[in-house]
Amino acid sequence: MAAQDIIIFEPSTSEESEALKAFGKALKLKFKVAESVDFEDNQEVEIPEAHKAIVAERLEDYRKNPNNNLNFDELLKDIRKKYNL
Numbered sequence: 701m702a703a704q705d706i707i708i709f710e711p712s713t714s715e716e717s718e719a720l721k722a723f724g725k726a727l728k729l730k731f732k733v734a735e736s737v738d739f740e741d742n743q744e745v746e747i748p749e750a751h752k753a754i755v756a757e758r759l760e761d762y763r764k765n766p767n768n769n770l771n772f773d774e775l776l777k778d779i780r781k782k783y784n785l
Contacts, residue, residue, distance in 0.1 A: 710736065 711717040717733075724731045762769050779785070 709720050711720055721731075721733065
């Protein structure tokens, strides 16, 4: 199965939006138009319980086995060194 590319456009005017839709249709691209939501300061975002459970599980694992976890900065440094990046 081939990987699917996802491209997100954020037009700033209705004219740009309509032009992008026409472009997608002309090229027979499969696309979906989603409404953009601007978050205001102090606006609450609901986090699904499944996501909270995953975070709790990973935090518990970290607390029980802190030596099994890697430091991101050290890991990145090791990868750069290994691949001469």
